[in-house]
Amino acid sequence: MMTDYLKQIAQTIFDKKGSNIIAIDVKGISSITDYILIADGNVDRHVVSLAKEIQDVMREVGEKPAHVEGMEHGEWVVLDYFQVVIHLFLPEMRQKYQLERLWPDGKVIDLDFEVKK
Template identity: 55%
Template sequence: MSSTPLEALNAIAQVIYDKKGFNILALDVMGLSSITDFLLIAEGNIDRHVASIGRAVVEELRQKGYTFVHTEGLQSGDWVVLDIGGIMVHLFTPGQRERYALERLWVDSKIVDLDIDVSKPAIG
């Protein structure tokens, strides 16, 4: 896949939004992390919702030609991790997101402005 990281982040964020995910945040951790350049963190209502969002992201990005280094949690759903090389996606239930507080671990990172089309009706 020959898109920019920002295009990939926007595509991921759009899928999350379209599947009714919320509190979507992208962080630039270049130079701060040795395993990824960007984190995208979001929430779903319950574990099944989080897993459903994760599967939708995997399906959409595979159709666009992206490959995944690793996926974790698609069965249990309270915390789903999708590793797309330079982008690591973390999908949580609200309680798990609060518990692990990844944003606080990466307080020195930069917030990435995402372009999400909110005029599209969310699908569920």
């Protein structure tokens, strides 16, 4: 069920022109979540806009974030939905922290985006 949400979140980011989207299955590796989703926005306002759009989509399915951080600056926004934690970055911040490297044993999930015309 959460993988459906994960794909819906990733599709939302894709549809709103987010980039470099990756989802990692960290079940059994991380004690805090099952999935990590990481993506880039173009500028700080874009990052915040992506986060707000994700919150709207998740609210529609009855999910509220346990924790949200970084909305005031937009360089790095974290949305924690327990089973999935979403990290939205400005490209330079993502390059600096390289979160993907924290879970080298995690399985990258094929998100299979739908390209809309």
